[in-house]
Amino acid sequence: MRIMIVGCGSIGSKLAQAADKIPEVKRIYLMDLHKEIAERTAVGLDKAVVIDSVEEELYHSDLVVESATQEAAKEILVTVVSRGVDIMIMSVGSLVDEEFRNVVFEKAKASCANIYIPTGALCGADGLRSASADEIDSVELITTKGPKSLADVKYLIDKGIDVNKITERTVIFSGTAGEAVRIFPKNVNVAATVSLLGLGFDATKVTVVLDPGIKSNSHELRVKGRFGEMECHTHNVPEPDNPKTSHLATLSAIAALKRLVKGEWIGI
Ligand SMILES: NC(=O)c1ccc[n+]([C@@H]2O[C@H](COP(=O)([O-])OP(=O)(O)OC[C@H]3O[C@@H](n4cnc5c(N)ncnc54)[C@H](O)[C@@H]3O)[C@@H](O)[C@H]2O)c1
Numbered sequence: 001m002r003i004m005i006v007g008c009g010s011i012g013s014k015l016a017q018a019a020d021k022i023p024e025v026k027r028i029y030l031m032d033l034h035k036e037i038a039e040r041t042a043v044g045l046d047k048a049v050v051i052d053s054v055e056e057e058l059y060h061s062d063l064v065v066e067s068a069t070q071e072a073a074k075e076i077l078v079t080v081v082s083r084g085v086d087i088m089i090m091s092v093g094s095l096v097d098e099e100f101r102n103v104v105f106e107k108a109k110a111s112c113a114n115i116y117i118p119t120g121a122l123c124g125a126d127g128l129r130s131a132s133a134d135e136i137d138s139v140e141l142i143t144t145k146g147p148k149s150l151a152d153v154k155y156l157i158d159k160g161i162d163v164n165k166i167t168e169r170t171v172i173f174s175g176t177a178g179e180a181v182r183i184f185p186k187n188v189n190v191a192a193t194v195s196l197l198g199l200g201f202d203a204t205k206v207t208v209v210l211d212p213g214i215k216s217n218s219h220e221l222r223v224k225g226r227f228g229e230m231e232c233h234t235h236n237v238p239e240p241d242n243p244k245t246s247h248l249a250t251l252s253a254i255a256a257l258k259r260l261v262k263g264e265w266i267g268i
Helices: 010-020 035-042 054-060 070-082 098-110 125-131 154-158 177-183 189-197 247-262
Strands: 002-006 027-031 048-050 063-066 086-089 136-145 170-176 205-210 217-225 228-236 242-246
Touching (some): 010 027, 010 035, 010 247, 054 070, 063 070, 125 136, 125 217, 136 189, 177 205, 242 247
Parallel strands (some): 027 048
């Protein structure tokens, strides 16, 4: 298998290191908006080749992994799936727009390209997926983050909220998943994953809490439906090189690649 990693930051660089050790992965094309980041990632890897653009090696790739930004995902998704190349998407919020999402899924279907969305920083996606085979009444996600994870969020800056000056647990957002992924494009990709699995972007409720005393990124998923009720709480260790990203999200990309390579679907 030949893979292309688009975005060699916190997730992409660690995925590249893991992929280098998977015997079935024969080539790893590395692409980043900042070429020096891709070059740094390639150091010490046996199978890595740095490229300048997605187009350059798309025909030679079996799987593209998007681990960049929502904007990057929107730029490449249609191109990749239209060529019949599989894609793994980490910036899941890029699929919030229904019209765009439909185009991506239809093009993928037409060209037999697979779209893979890892569970990311969240646990409970398996239960929600099963529950969705029958009626679901409600899906709620409560995300709690510390100030480092929520720094530079334009919505908060515009509202005059200084995350470093908040001294107690505070709800800073409550609304739909659709609003949440637009307002926090780098923080609540799991809200998009949950929406795609369950009730959609309008009916999924999201609450974002800022807790100055917390060291983890926590996601609490609450689902009610004909199956019963489910509450799943994940306390994630943030990546040292990007506190917005949880280590479990990186691991979910690595685990997804290993499943794809082996073709074994346990807990599917
Ligand atoms: N699904 C999940 O649960 C989950 C969890 C954490 C992060 N994420 C998302 O995954 C993505 C990657 O996360 P990360 O922590 O590795 O981010 P990061 O900021 O550490 O790395 C992103 C990299 O992408 C590069 N990049 C930006 N625009 C690009 C473009 N147009 N083309 C190529 N490269 C580009 C940047 O230079 C950077 O090196 C982000 O969108 C993040 O929000 C998803």
